[in-house]
Amino acid sequence: MRKRLLSWFSDNARDLPWRRDHSPYRVWISEIMCQQTQVATVLPYFERFLSTYPTIRDLADADESQLMRMWEGLGYYRRARSLHAAAKKMVEEHNGEFPESFDDVLALPGIGRYTAGAIQSISRNKAFPILEGNTQRVFSRWIGLTVPPTEKVAQARLWELSDKMLPPRKADDRSNGPAGFNQAAMELGALICSPRSPKCDECPVATMCHANQMGLQDEIPGKISKVQYESRTELAVVISRDDRYLVRTIPEGVRFAGMIDFPRAGPPEAADVVGMESWLADQLGGDVRIGMCLKTIKHAVTRYRMTLHVHIGEWIADGDRVAESGPIPDSWQWATVDELADMPMSVTGRKIVRLLDRPQRSLFSEL
DNA sequence: AAGACGGGGTG
DNA sequence: CACCCAGTCTT
Incomplete structure (x- = not known):
């Protein structure tokens, strides 16, 4: 062998x-x-x-x-x-x-x-x-191990x-x-003993393979419990000031730690636009008004099936428009599209940046 | 032992 | 869509 x-x-x-x-x-x-x-x-x-x-x-x-x-x-x-x-x-x-x-x-x-x-x-x-993954499958077939690996x-x-x-x-x-x-x-x-339809006729060790001899290639390795997919709807908000956009650094210990993201939340923090407004107000201080939906992004990742609504938003601090407002909390910053290009973001975060990159500035004219 | 991990390729 | 991918870490 x-x-x-x-x-x-x-x-x-x-x-x-x-x-x-x-x-x-x-x-x-x-x-x-x-x-x-x-x-x-x-x-x-x-x-x-x-x-x-x-x-x-x-x-x-x-x-x-x-x-x-x-x-x-x-x-x-x-x-x-x-x-x-x-x-x-x-x-x-x-x-x-x-x-x-x-x-x-x-x-x-x-x-x-x-x-x-x-x-x-x-x-x-x-x-x-x-x-x-590979050797688990190869060895399981080779010895005819039917229990899930x-x-x-x-x-x-x-x-x-x-x-x-x-x-x-x-x-x-x-x-x-x-x-x-x-x-x-x-x-x-990777090349021969693939998960589905293994190429046994090209396999150098097929004659010594238990699964091959017994015709069990498709039953081995044994099936593992299938994943429970979860549909999830989240809301992201694009808040701009001149040519800059409001983003934050994700804190340690949570998903996307150390990466940059637009204000974003989903249930339970923010189940809808109203919930999102209060969640954001909490994070930033001041009032946030969420406007029209710029685009809805569908994104499948690991076991999640995500629908992300990207909205335009406006932040009003101390009763003034954000353009004139003062400091923002530590983890937040205003960044240009060029600066965002060098910052680490999730795939969906990057998709939002690409929305800003295109000649869609007119959509923001109401701001 | 089971679930999270928040991306992507393949049939 | 379902399943898998040169797994590891946490609970």
Whole structure:
């Protein structure tokens, strides 16, 4: 099984940037970006990231806002913040070097058992097992494991198998060692042993595959409980003053932490325009009047199906129009479209910016 | 053990 | 729309 797989991999491996140069730093970045994200999506982000932050120290010194801006669109934004924290930790505790031991790697924020094993094996050809979406599916089919791979017993079996299958480290032979094997197993899952309609006729190990022999390719891996989608309606407000727009920095500890957003809320804080007016007044002080709806944006993300109504708004502080009003709370600021372009925002936030960018200024004429 | 994570690709 | 993606962290 191992030999055929490795042979197949040497002929069919994709030419990925972290395979050409597999330093721990590069492999680390690639692994974090690839978490819950397809490889093709990662590629442009990876190149840009590496040229902006070529070393651990560059990343540790990175401006958090710029870092988040670079991550924009990849989702699961905590990954970017964990990267930053981990780089700082390496500067503090490991002299700016990537730590050597598995336990020290595992102790870095954002790195779990899979990622630690992937870095140690792929970068350093050390014998540590991995288990992620691809290998979970490949190994489950290979041994005919019908219980859903998320269950505890299945996890134990699969990790054990992943470890048992691992070839011993052979010095200077990455392609036949743990580095080659782990990547080959994942590559097989990505290119051949796909979730739906696996290409068993092209599979190098089909003759040894339990699922293939029993015709269970479509039943394995076992189904995991399906996600409950949630419809959600939110309201965002565009408040302008001259050529600037009112935005805020999202505080620590909540979703979109460290990113910039227009005033936005949904139930329970603000279920409708009236609720939104009072929520905003609370946040800003003074009165906020919400006007016409500029556009309704539909956005599906993770388990949410969001409808976002983007309204024009006007903020009146101390009875004066906002144009003449004084200070705003700390986390808020007025920003031009050009400034917004460099700030990290959610995908929906960016869509709002694009509304402002177009020749629709006339829509604001009532202000 | 279960849910959150607020992005995107694929059939 | 449903499901999946080189998972991790929190509760």
